[in-house]
Amino acid sequence: MTHLEAEIKNLKTELLDMFHLVRTQLEKSRESLVRLDKDLAREVMVNEKRVNAFELKVDRDCENTIALFNPVAIDLRFVLACLKINSNLERIGDIADGICQFVLNIKMEPEKDLLEATRMMEMFDTSIEILEEVRLAFENEDTRLARSVFKKDELLDEINMNANQAVAEFIKNHPDRINQSLYLLSSIRKLERVGDQCKNISEEIIFYIEAKVLKHKSREQKQA
Amino acid sequence: MHKKLEARNVNVFYDQTHVIKDVNLAVEQHSVTAFIGPSGCGKSTFLRLYNRMNDLIEGFRKEGEILIDGRDIYQRDLRVEDLRKKVGMVFQKPNPFPKSIYENVIYGLKIRGVNNKNLLDETVERCLRQAALWDEVKDNLRKSALALSGGQQQRLCIARAIATEPSVLLMDEPASALDPISTSKVEELIYELKSQFTIIIVTHNMQQAGRVSDKTAFFYLGELVECDSTKKIFTNPTDSRTQDYITGRFG
Numbered sequence: 001m002t003h004l005e006a007e008i009k010n011l012k013t014e015l016l017d018m019f020h021l022v023r024t025q026l027e028k029s030r031e032s033l034v035r036l037d038k039d040l041a042r043e044v045m046v047n048e049k050r051v052n053a054f055e056l057k058v059d060r061d062c063e064n065t066i067a068l069f070n071p072v073a074i075d076l077r078f079v080l081a082c083l084k085i086n087s088n089l090e091r092i093g094d095i096a097d098g099i100c101q102f103v104l105n106i107k108m109e110p111e112k113d114l115l116e117a118t119r120m121m122e123m124f125d126t127s128i129e130i131l132e133e134v135r136l137a138f139e140n141e142d143t144r145l146a147r148s149v150f151k152k153d154e155l156l157d158e159i160n161m162n163a164n165q166a167v168a169e170f171i172k173n174h175p176d177r178i179n180q181s182l183y184l185l186s187s188i189r190k191l192e193r194v195g196d197q198c199k200n201i202s203e204e205i206i207f208y209i210e211a212k213v214l215k216h217k218s219r220e221q222k223q224a
Numbered sequence: 225m226h227k228k229l230e231a232r233n234v235n236v237f238y239d240q241t242h243v244i245k246d247v248n249l250a251v252e253q254h255s256v257t258a259f260i261g262p263s264g265c266g267k268s269t270f271l272r273l274y275n276r277m278n279d280l281i282e283g284f285r286k287e288g289e290i291l292i293d294g295r296d297i298y299q300r301d302l303r304v305e306d307l308r309k310k311v312g313m314v315f316q317k318p319n320p321f322p323k324s325i326y327e328n329v330i331y332g333l334k335i336r337g338v339n340n341k342n343l344l345d346e347t348v349e350r351c352l353r354q355a356a357l358w359d360e361v362k363d364n365l366r367k368s369a370l371a372l373s374g375g376q377q378q379r380l381c382i383a384r385a386i387a388t389e390p391s392v393l394l395m396d397e398p399a400s401a402l403d404p405i406s407t408s409k410v411e412e413l414i415y416e417l418k419s420q421f422t423i424i425i426v427t428h429n430m431q432q433a434g435r436v437s438d439k440t441a442f443f444y445l446g447e448l449v450e451c452d453s454t455k456k457i458f459t460n461p462t463d464s465r466t467q468d469y470i471t472g473r474f475g
């Protein structure tokens with residue numbers, strides 16, 4: 001293995017750790033919301049600082065790799081992709097953190113009916129699933145799996161669209177629960193952004209492996 | 225961390241010309257340090273202080289101390305042959321002797337009177353393996369070294385330099401006469417060798433310094449402007465002259 005290959009392998013391991021860290025944050029924020037577990041929410045918010053620090057470390061290692069080894073072709077695309085994936089992951093970390101801030105503000109456990117009507121848990125589970133799929137696509141350099149994310153993201157969009165209606169209905173019947181309803185709606189909006197970040201990550205994976213730029217292309221073009 | 229090499233307040237003159245100016249530099253064991261800087265800034269002169277290769281140059285004069293393992297190598301009671309055994313050197317142009325590959329590797333041992341055939345055979349294989357050349361030459365050890373390609377000759381010179389088991393390896397632009405493939409072979413080799421040797425490499429190829437070294441020392445007009453981790457030098461050097469040089473703004 002050349003020195004550069006060793007560096008690239010190391011960057012990949014670091015980014016996989018970042019994936020893991022962020023996934024754990026998202027899972028914990030889900031738990032803290034269902035069980036209204038404020039301690040867990042606080043834990044996520046403390047760990048958010050670790051995610052930020054890890055982001056900086058990966059950035060610095062990417063900068064060093066470019067400065068010291070002048071990577072070209074696929075190696076260069078890999079390092080550039082790492083920089084962007086890293087920042088996408090950090091934003092997913094922010095989202096988990098944001099949801100936990102809501103959890104701290106909510107007074108009562110979220111209403112079962114409301115969770116069901118908004119499909120909140122389905123939203124959470126799908127986002128975590130998509131994140132896991134892009135992680136696998138990155139780990140195994142699997143561009144087919146990366147492309148499948150574009151399709152999966154449609155489900156998140158759909159749940160998100162339908163949530164407005166569901167929340168409006170709920171508020172009509174439970175005017176005393178406006179606060180909680182709005183927090184849930186915002187959480188769904190945030191989770192919809194997880195899907196977007198994952199799509200960006202997929203684009204970066206495809207960019208570095210196939211040298212194809214998918215940014216700003218339509219969904220059909222991306223899946224081709 | 226063991227300080228393998230240490231230069232204290234070193235000045236060098238060639239007659240009246242002051243070519244190394246008050247340099248202090250410590251080098252850790254088992255590390256690779258790159259000397260960079262424009263031509264004529266004193267890199268080679270400074271490098272040759274470590275094996276006293278400047279001593280024979282007319283008008284050469286040195287002030288200050290050069291220590292290896294804490295011992296001043298310019299002390300009177302030190303024998304230069306003993307020093308050279310500890311400090312191997314590889315030059316810019318591959319300079320194998322017009323002898324067989326085998327004879328080249330064992331040259332240093334032979335002149336020290338080693339004659340045990342098994343030991344010599346073992347040394348040849350070990351050093352050629354370490355120099356990443358064994359697979360290419362193992363069936364032709366009796367062939368003339370001059371028949372090898374430039375890149376192979378340079379790796380042979382590295383094998384020859386490590387045959388006497390030095391602890392320090394000095395390299396003066398060891399890849400500048402080589403093609404890109406041979407260059408990257410030599411660079412990988414340097415990276416491998418640092419687990420056993422303390423290596424100093426003079427290079428005018430900045431990318432090479434980035435790829436192979438742990439520390440980088442930037443010399444300018446005989447001064448050591450800055451020596452720091454290569455990562456630091458290549459991402460955020462402290463001195464603006466270093467930045468101007470590595471970004472190609474002068475030099």
Ligand SMILES: Nc1ncnc2c1ncn2[C@@H]1O[C@H](COP(=O)(O)OP(=O)(O)O)[C@@H](O)[C@H]1O
Pocket residue numbers: 238243261262263264265266267268269270281
């Ligand atoms: N044998 C010598 N006699 C006189 N001056 C020399 C000799 N070798 C080098 N110099 C001078 O010493 C300075 C440093 O040279 P050198 O160490 O070869 O620099 P570098 O390796 O950085 O190119 C230069 O000005 C050079 O002209």
Ligand SMILES: [Mg+2]
Pocket residue numbers: 267268269426
């Ligand atoms: Mg020189």
